[in-house]
Amino acid sequence: MKFYDKSIPEVEKELHTSTATGLSKQEAEQRLAKDGLNELAAGKKKSLVARFLDQFKDFMIIVLIVAALLSGFVANEWTDAAIILIVVLLNAVLGVFQESRSEAAIDALKEMSTPNAHVRRDGVILEISSTEIVPGDVVLLEAGDIVPADLRWTVAESLKIEESALTGESVPVEKSNETLPEDDVALGDRVNMGYANTSVTYGRGEGIVTETGMNTEVGKIATMLNNADETTTPLQKNLNQLGKTLTIMILAICVIVFVVGVLKADPAQRNSKLMIDMFLVAVSLAVAAIPEGLPAIVTIILALGTQTMAKHKAIVRKLPAVETLGATDIICSDKTGTLTQNQMTVEKVFYNASLHNNSEEISATNPALLSMVLANDTQIQDGGALLGDPTETALIQYAFHQNIKVENLLNEYKRVQEVPFDSIRKLMSTVNKFGDKYYVAVKGAPDELLKRVTKIDKDGQVSPITEAQKQNILDTNKDLAEGALRVLGLAYKYVAEPYADPTSENVESDLIFAGLVGMIDPERPEAKAAVAEAKKAGIRTVMITGDHQITAAAIASRLGILEESPDQSHAVLTGAELDKLSDDYFIEHVKDYSVYARVSPENKVRIVKAWQANDKIVAMTGDGVNDAPSLKQADIGIGMGITGTEVSKGASDMVLADDNFATIVEAVKQGRKVFSNIQKAILYLMSCNVGEVLTVFMMTMLGWDILEPVQLLWINLVTDTFPAIALGLEPAEKGLMKRKPRGKNSNFFSGGVASSIIYQGILEGILVLGAYQFGLHVGPHVDNPTMQHADALTMAFLTLGLIQLFHAINSKYIHQSIFRKETLKNKWFNWAILGAAIVMAAVELPFLNKLFDVNELDGMQWLVVIVAGFLMIFIVEIIKFFQRKLANK
Numbered sequence: 001m002k003f004y005d006k007s008i009p010e011v012e013k014e015l016h017t018s019t020a021t022g023l024s025k026q027e028a029e030q031r032l033a034k035d036g037l038n039e040l041a042a043g044k045k046k047s048l049v050a051r052f053l054d055q056f057k058d059f060m061i062i063v064l065i066v067a068a069l070l071s072g073f074v075a076n077e078w079t080d081a082a083i084i085l086i087v088v089l090l091n092a093v094l095g096v097f098q099e100s101r102s103e104a105a106i107d108a109l110k111e112m113s114t115p116n117a118h119v120r121r122d123g124v125i126l127e128i129s130s131t132e133i134v135p136g137d138v139v140l141l142e143a144g145d146i147v148p149a150d151l152r153w154t155v156a157e158s159l160k161i162e163e164s165a166l167t168g169e170s171v172p173v174e175k176s177n178e179t180l181p182e183d184d185v186a187l188g189d190r191v192n193m194g195y196a197n198t199s200v201t202y203g204r205g206e207g208i209v210t211e212t213g214m215n216t217e218v219g220k221i222a223t224m225l226n227n228a229d230e231t232t233t234p235l236q237k238n239l240n241q242l243g244k245t246l247t248i249m250i251l252a253i254c255v256i257v258f259v260v261g262v263l264k265a266d267p268a269q270r271n272s273k274l275m276i277d278m279f280l281v282a283v284s285l286a287v288a289a290i291p292e293g294l295p296a297i298v299t300i301i302l303a304l305g306t307q308t309m310a311k312h313k314a315i316v317r318k319l320p321a322v323e324t325l326g327a328t329d330i331i332c333s334d335k336t337g338t339l340t341q342n343q344m345t346v347e348k349v350f351y352n353a354s355l356h357n358n359s360e361e362i363s364a365t366n367p368a369l370l371s372m373v374l375a376n377d378t379q380i381q382d383g384g385a386l387l388g389d390p391t392e393t394a395l396i397q398y399a400f401h402q403n404i405k406v407e408n409l410l411n412e413y414k415r416v417q418e419v420p421f422d423s424i425r426k427l428m429s430t431v432n433k434f435g436d437k438y439y440v441a442v443k444g445a446p447d448e449l450l451k452r453v454t455k456i457d458k459d460g461q462v463s464p465i466t467e468a469q470k471q472n473i474l475d476t477n478k479d480l481a482e483g484a485l486r487v488l489g490l491a492y493k494y495v496a497e498p499y500a501d502p503t504s505e506n507v508e509s510d511l512i513f514a515g516l517v518g519m520i521d522p523e524r525p526e527a528k529a530a531v532a533e534a535k536k537a538g539i540r541t542v543m544i545t546g547d548h549q550i551t552a553a554a555i556a557s558r559l560g561i562l563e564e565s566p567d568q569s570h571a572v573l574t575g576a577e578l579d580k581l582s583d584d585y586f587i588e589h590v591k592d593y594s595v596y597a598r599v600s601p602e603n604k605v606r607i608v609k610a611w612q613a614n615d616k617i618v619a620m621t622g623d624g625v626n627d628a629p630s631l632k633q634a635d636i637g638i639g640m641g642i643t644g645t646e647v648s649k650g651a652s653d654m655v656l657a658d659d660n661f662a663t664i665v666e667a668v669k670q671g672r673k674v675f676s677n678i679q680k681a682i683l684y685l686m687s688c689n690v691g692e693v694l695t696v697f698m699m700t701m702l703g704w705d706i707l708e709p710v711q712l713l714w715i716n717l718v719t720d721t722f723p724a725i726a727l728g729l730e731p732a733e734k735g736l737m738k739r740k741p742r743g744k745n746s747n748f749f750s751g752g753v754a755s756s757i758i759y760q761g762i763l764e765g766i767l768v769l770g771a772y773q774f775g776l777h778v779g780p781h782v783d784n785p786t787m788q789h790a791d792a793l794t795m796a797f798l799t800l801g802l803i804q805l806f807h808a809i810n811s812k813y814i815h816q817s818i819f820r821k822e823t824l825k826n827k828w829f830n831w832a833i834l835g836a837a838i839v840m841a842a843v844e845l846p847f848l849n850k851l852f853d854v855n856e857l858d859g860m861q862w863l864v865v866i867v868a869g870f871l872m873i874f875i876v877e878i879i880k881f882f883q884r885k886l887a888n889k
Contacts, residue, residue, distance in 0.1 A: 001014075001210070003152045003193065003210045004152070004179075004180045004185055004190045004192050004193050005179065005180055005181065005182065005183065005185075006152070006179065007179045008152070008154050008177065008179075008208075011152050011154075011208050011210070012208065015135055015136040015208060015209075015210070016136060017136035017137075017138065017208060018138075019138055019154045019206070019208065020123070021120065021121075021122060021123040022119060022120035022121045022122065022123070022136075022137060022138040023121055023122075023134070023136050023137055023138075024121065024122055025121055025122055027136070028121060028132075028134055028136075028137065031134035031135060031136065032132060032134050035134055035135060035212060035213070036212075036213060037131045037132070037213065038130055038131050038132065038133045038134070038148065038149055038212035038213050039131050039213055040213065040214060040218070040219055040222045041213070041214055041222070052093075065085070068081040068082075068085045069081070116128065116129060116130060117129075117130045117133060117139055117145075117148040118139065118140040118141070119133065119137045119138060119139050119140070120137075120138040120140065120206075121137070125140060130148035130149070133148055133149050133209055133212055134209065134212060135209050135210060135211065135212060136208065136209060137149075137208070137209040138154070138206060138207070138208055138209075139151055139206065139207055139208075139209060140204075140205075140206050141194075141200050141204065141205050141206070141207070142200060142203075142204040142205075143200050143201060143202055143203065143204070144199075144200060145199070145200045146197065146198070146199050146200075147161065147194045147195060147196055147197065147198045147199070147200070148196060149196050149209045149210075149211065149212045149216060150193065150194065150195050150196055150209070150210050150211040150212075150215075150216045150217060151193070151194045151207030151208055151209045151210055152192060152193060152194075152207055152208050152210055153175055153176065153177045153192050153193065153194060153205055153206070153207045154177055154206050154207055154208055155177060155204070155205055155206035155207075156175045156176050156177045156192075156203070156205045156423065157203050157204045157205065157422070158202060158203035158204075158420050158421050158422050158423070159174070159175040159176075159200070159202065159203040159204065159205040159423075160172040160173065160174055160175065160200070160201045160202035160203060160389065161173050161175055161194060161198050161199065161200055161201065162198060162199045162200075162201045163188065163195065163198045164336055164337075164342070164546075164624060166187075166195055166197065166198055166217060166218065166546075166624065166625050166626050167187055167188035167546040167624075167626060169188050169336075169546055169547060171344060171390050171391060171486065171521075172201045172202065172389060172390065173188070173191060174191065174423045175191055175192065175194065175205060175423070176191050176192055176423050177192055178191075178192055179192065180192060184576060184579075186574070186575055186576055186598045186600070187217065187546070187575075187600050188546050188547075188598055189598070193210075194207050195216065195217045195218065196216040196217065196218045196219075197218050197625065201389060202377075202389055202421075218625060220601070220602075221601050221625055221626065221628055221629055224601065224602070224605065224628075224629035224632075241747055242294075242682070242747075242748060242749075245749075253282070253693060253697065254282040255282075256697075257278070257282045257697060257700060258278050258282045260700075260701060261274075261278040261282075261700060262274065262275065262278055264701075264703075294681075294682070294685060297681055297685070297721070297724045297725055297728065298678055298681075299319065300725050300728060301674060301677055301678055301681065301725070301728030302319040302320070302322045302323065302674065302678075303319065304728055304729060305322040305323075305670055305671070305673070305674040306319065306322055308670055309322065309654075309667055309670050312663060312666045312667065312670070313641075313656060313657040313658040313660065313663050314654055314655075314656055314657070314663050314664075314666070314667040314670075315641065315654065315655045315656075315657055316653070316654050317652060317653055317654060317655065318653040318654075321636050321653035321654050322670070322671055322674050323671055323674050323675050323678065324617065324619075324635055324636045324653070324671065325619065325636055325654070325667050325668050325670070325671030325672075326668060326670075326671030326672035326673070326674060326675040326676075326742075327617045327635075327671070327675065327741060327742055327743075327744070327746075328539055328617050328618070328619045328635070328636065328668055328671070328741060329538075329539060329540065329611075329616040329617050329618070329741045329743075329744075330539070330540050330541075330542060330611050330616050330617070330618045330619070331534060331539060331540070331541050331542065331618075331619045331620075331621065331664060332542045332544050332604075332607060332608060332611070332618060332619070332620045332621070332630070332634065333541060333542065333543055333544065333620075333621045333622075333661065334543075334544060334545060334621055334622040334623060334624070334627055335543050335544075335545035335547055335552060335555060336521065336545060336546075336547060336623075336624075337623045337624075337640060337643040337644075337659065338621050338622065338623060338640060338659070338661060339523055339524060339527045339543065339555065339559060339661055340521045340522060340523050340524060340527075340555060341521060341522055341523075341524055342521060342623075342643055343390070343394070343521060343522075344390045344391055344393070344394035344486070344519045344520070344521055345358070345394055345397070345398075345519060345520060345521070345522050346358050346394055346395065346397070346398035346517055346518070346519050347485060347518055347519060347520050347522065348480060348485060348516075348517070348518035349362065349368060349398075349515060349516070349517050349518070350368075350473075350476050350480075350515050350516035350517075350518075351366060351367075351368040351457075351490075351514060351515030351516075352457075352458050352459050352515075353458055353469075353472070355476065358398060358401070361402065362402050364404050364405070364409060366514075367457050367490070367492045367512070367514035367515070368490045368514040368515030368517070369399060369402070369404065370409070370413070370439065370441060370492065370514075371441040371442060371443055371490040371491060371492050371514050371515075372395040372398070372399070372443060372488070372490055372517055373395065373396065373399050373404070373406055373409055373410070373441075374409070374410070374413055374415070374430050374432050374439065374441035375428050375429060375430050375441040375442055375443040375490075376388075376392045376395055376396060376443075377389070377392060378392045378393050378395075378396045380396065380406065380407060384400070391486065391488070391519060394519050395517065395519075398517075412434065413432035413433070413434050413439055413441075414432060414433045415430050415431070415432050416431050416432065416433050416438070416498050417430070417431035417498055417499060417502040417507075418430045418431065418502070419502055419503065419504050419507050419508065421444070425444070425448060425504055425508075426444050426445035426448045427442060427443070427444030427445070427448055427449065427452075427504070427508055428442070428443055428444055429441065429442045429504075429507045429508050431495070431498055431499065431502065431507065433498075437494050437495070437496065438494065438495045438496070438497065438498060439492060439494060440492055440493045440494070440495060440507060440511075441492055442490070442491040442492065442507075442508055442511055443488050443489065443490050443491075444488065444489060445488070445489065446473065446474070446477045446487055446488070446489035446516060447474070447477075448489075449489035449490075449491055449511070449513075450470055450473065450474070450489065450513070452491070452508050452509055452510075452511050453465055453470075453491055453511045453512070453513045454510050454511065454512075455510075455511070455512040455513065456469055456512065456513040457492075457512050457513065457514055462512055465513060469513075473489075473513065473516065476516060477489075477516060480516065480518040481550070482550060482554075483518075483520075483554055484520055484548075484550050484551040484552075484553070484554030484555060485518030485519060485520050486518070486519045486520065487516055487517070487518050487519075488516065488517050488519075489513075489515075489516055490513075490514040490515045490516065490517060491511035491512060491513050491514050492511065492512055492514050493510060493511055493512050520551075520554075520555075521551075521555075523555055523558055523559050524660070524661060526660060526661065526662040527559055527661045527662070528558070528559050528560055529662065530661045530662035530664065530665045531559050531560050531561060531661075532560055533662075533665050533737065534664075534665050534668070535560075536737065536738060537665075537668065537737045537738065537739070537740075537741070538739070538740035538741050539668065539741060540594070541559075541561050541594070542561070542593075542594050542595070542596070542607070542611075543555070543556050543559075543561050543594065543595045543596065544596045544599055544603075544604055544607060544630075545595075545596070545597055545598075545599065546597075546598060546599055546600075546626060547597060547598070548597060548598065549572050549574055549597040549598060551597075552572055552595050552596075552597035553571065553572045553595060553597075556572075556594065556595045561594050561595060562594060562595060571593070571594070571595060572593075572595040572596070572597050573593045573595070573596050573597075574596070574597050574598045574599070575596070575597070575598045575599035575600050575603045576598065578596065578599070578603050578606065578607075579603070583606075583610075586606070586610050587610045587613045587614065590607070590610040590611055590614065591614070600626075601626045601627075601628075601629050601630065602629075604620075604622075604626070604627065604629065604630035605629050605630045605633050607630070608620055608630050608633045608634050609633065612635070615743070615744045615745065616744065617635045617636075617741070617744050618634045618635050618636075619634060619635065619636045619637075619638055619664070620633070620634035620636075620637050620638065621638040621639075621640070621656075621661070621664065622637075622638075622639065622640070622644075622648050623639065623640035623643045623644035623648050623659070624644075624648060625648065627639075627648050627651075628648050628650070628651040629651070631648060631651040631652050632651045636653045636654060637651055637652040637653050637654070638652055638653070638654050638655070638656060638664060639651070639652030639654070639655045639656070640655070640656055640659045641655045641656055641657040641658070641659060642657075642658070642659045643659055644659070654667065665737075668737075669732060669736060669737050670732075672732070672736050672737070672739075673730075673731075673732040673733075673736065674728075675742070676730075676732075676733065676736070677727055677728045677729075677730050678728070678748065679748050679751070679753055679814070680727045680730065680811045680812065680814070681724045681725075681727045681728060681811075682748045682753070682757075683753050683756055683757060683760075683811050683814060684723070684724055684727060684804075684807065684808055684811035685720055685724055686757045686761070687756065687757045687758075687760040687761040687764065687807065687811075688719060688720065688761070688764065688804045688807065689761070690757060690758065690760075690761025690762070690764070690765070691760075691761045691762075691763075691764025691765045691768065691800065691803070691804070692712060692715070692716075692765075692800065693761075693765075694761060694762060694764075694765030695707065695764075695765045695768045695769060695796070695800060696712070698765065698769055699769075699772075704772065705772075705789055705792070705793045707793065707796065707797060707800070708852075708853050710851075710852060710853070711797045711852060711853070711854075714801075714843070714852060715797075715800055715801045715804065715840075718801060718836050718839050718840050719801055719804040719805055719808070719836060719840070722832040722835065722836055723804075723805065723808040723829070723832050723833055723836055724808075725832070726808075726826065726828045726829035726831075726832035726833075727808065727811060727812070727829065729826055729828045729829065730812060730826055730829070731822070731825060731826065733813075733816075751814065752814060752815060752883070753814060756814060759879065760807065760810070760876060763872065763875055763876070764800075764803050764804070764807065764872065767799065767803055767868045767871055767872060768796050768799050768800045768803065768868070769796070770868065771795050771796055771799035771864055771865060771868045772792045772793065772795060772796040772799075773792075774792075774795070774864045775788070775791050775792030775793070775794070775795035775796065775861065775864070776788055776789070776792045778860050778861055778864065779791045779857065779858055779860060779861045780858055781855075787855065790854075790855045791855050791857065791861060793854075794854040794855045794857060794861075795857065795861055795864060795865055797843075797852075797854060798840070798841075798843075798844075798854075798857070798865045799864075799865045799868045799869065801840040802837070802840065802865055802866065802868070802869040803868060803869050803872045805833055805836055805837055805840070805869070806869045806870065806872045806873050807872050807873075807876075808829075808833060809823070809833070809873065810872065810873060810876045810877075812829075813880075815880055815883055815884060815887070816880070816884075817877060817880060817881070818873070818877070819877070844856055844857065
């Protein structure tokens with residue numbers, strides 16, 4: 001129910017309570033029993049066992065488990081089966097370890113609740129646990145307190161509430177107890193309402209509790225987190241697709257080999273033994289076709305990517321997020337604290353009838369500077385730290401930057417009286433003893449201040465203010481406000497003695513105008529360059545903020561998100577305007593908007609979903625509680641490590657340790673590199689497996705000797721692991737960030753990878769079969785057919801292994817030539833290839849001959865093996881050359 005449009009008596013009547021006495025103890029107990037505790041309920045948590053079992057739902061994992069069972073129980077290859085199962089279990093353990101669900105975010109929300117609160121019950125003020133607060137309770141709050149529930153203010157004495165974590169408002173909001181006549185007011189504009197988990201920064205207030213627990217605005221966010229859809233990452237989709245493709249291919253191969261083998265046999269030999277033998281051959285081929293190390297290799301490459309990102313201040317909480325970043329099309333960024341510094345800063349000062357930048361020198365005796373320093377409640381701690389309202393601390397910080405000795409000024413102008421700020425007159429004044437006189441310093445809303453001004457100070461000369469001068473001041477105020485600056489007016493006067501009755505009417509009259517000061521939460525220095533770099537990479541930055549429309553447009557223009565004139569209010573969509581659009585219309589027109597202002601948490605989720613409905617991969621950055629649902633909905637949620645709440649970090653896939661927007665762009669680069677390297681590893685593994693399958697398949701079809709299972713397993717162990725992992729350590733290719741995002745529908749086979757796998761696998765098989773044929777005609781055993789066949793099979797075995805190692809070098813570049821200085825830059829890769837080559841050749845050692853069923857080769861036979869390996873590089877380079885020529889045309 002809405003309460004902001006109801007008067008205080010109407011709220012009392014609706015909630016059956018009284019601001020004077022509050023609820024009775026008995027009524028409070030009944031409501032607590034009916035409505036429950038004032039706390040957040042977490043969603044149903046999955047047990048550790050359930051999470052572990054979830055890891056085995058992946059299609060690729062199921063294929064590997066079936067392959068392991070067939071290898072063990074049918075082919076009797078228990079070593080192969082054990083290796084596959086170890087890989088699967090390792091992948092599941094890593095998945096459980098890395099996974100982060102919404103419970104962390106909900107727990108963080110619950111921890112934000114204040115432990116105690118002051119309430120009025122039976123006319124007496126009590127301190128109770130905030131969990132026992134019920135609707136209708138009257139809560140009393142002062143500076144430093146946390147608002148324990150949603151409430152309607154009944155008393156607001158100079159009350160300011162920090163709501164940035166909930167609404168995105170960059171400065172504390174001035175609250176009042178007045179009824180709002182509008183029917184539909186944005187969350188950030190409901191000045192007569194207070195919300196759970198926000199904090200009081202100034203003044204005091206009392207309010208009637210309207211909602212508790214899960215019914216509060218924070219509770220609604222918790223509900224959204226619990227109910228958010230679990231998005232499937234591009235990596236998970238690609239691996240699922242890969243698993244299905246492999247399954248179809250493997251089943252087809254098994255069926256063809258089995259059927260052809262049976263049909264080719266002599267009808268008299270078609271018995272159960274033949275059936276079993278051919279089935280074992282088919283299963284061996286299936287095992288050879290499956291890249292059983294792929295899940296582990298992908299996991300290792302992702303883990304290595306997380307380490308690299310951590311060095312760049314991007315902490316990855318979910319492994320697939322590494323690769324997802326590389327596919328990002330849209331970065332939906334919160335403004336406050338993400339694109340801006342979340343620190344009010346003086347940018348312009350107007351005095352002596354002219355506008356000055358914050359870098360221009362100003363005198364300590366300038367009345368504008370004196371008024372902003374003296375009419376100020378900021379506390380200066382030891383070491384220079386400032387405590388107080390962000391607007392006021394910005395004024396003191398400006399004086400510090402001007403090398404003004406603020407402490408000396410405060411001692412020289414001792415405060416003796418004050419008229420505190422209130423939201424009605426919008427002014428604050430202090431009376432300060434200076435020598436034998438008293439300096440009255442006033443600051444506040446320019447239009448209210450001018451009503452009390454009769455004179456103006458220009459270059460130290462005081463004269464009566466004219467209407468033309470007043471109009472110039474108002475015009476300047478308007479220009480600064482349209483530039484998204486928060487403007488305060490400054491005035492002063494000297495009096496002979498303190499006031500007997502320091503009221504606003506006495507103190508704030510017959511004032512001398514001193515100037516205006518314009519402040520803003522400025523953009524982060526590196527953010528503009530990061531937005532531009534993202535644009536070059538084909539990534540669009542969208543600003544989503546709870547701040548005001550004019551402020552959002554101005555910051556967006558300064559950052560290059562909006563590239564036309566500074567007046568971009570027509571290009572900014574507010575949350576209220578968004579609520580009026582249908583889902584279908586908004587999905588169709590979401591591309592028309594780059595800035596959203598005054599939005600609610602529900603609006604943010606809707607914006608993310610609209611982009612996702614357009615097949616875009618969306619990254620969402622944020623630091624507040626209000627960002628948590630959209631962080632969880634996005635394909636990748638990016639939390640802020642320094643300014644971010646635990647709630648936003650708990651809902652994120654990645655956290656920026658330095659809160660630097662530019663870090664996101666570097667993380668995107670690393671994500672693209674990770675995808676590229678996984679793609680290279682898949683190209684390498686799949687083409688090698690196609691080569692193995694084709695070799696065994698053709699040997700079977702032609703009636704030749706067939707490679708032994710132990711030989712195939714050894715090749716897979718030696719060539720499919722360390723070289724593939726080393727490909728994951730390849731540095732980023734040049735021009736990686738000048739490419740457009742690859743798109744949501746792309747996969748690991750896109751960009752020519754599928755065709756490369758096919759032709760390179762066929763080439764590998766042809767070269768191995770050629771080496772086998774050469775082996776039948778060279779070497780020392782040409783007169784001994786049995787030994788010669790064993791030599792030929794040994795040559796085929798070693799050629800297959802060596803070709804795969806040479807092919808790993810080919811796989812460094814899918815289309816580019818490997819003949820460049822960067823090719824050997826990866827030292828890990830160089831050592832992996834050298835080590836694998838030594839291990840592969842070690843089977844020729846006398847004591848290993850029998851284990852691998854191989855013969856010792858002479859020099860001519862080794863020459864054939866080595867030449868076949870070099871031909872793999874030479875032929876692939878020729879094909880790449882013509883591919884590049886065709887692409888250029």
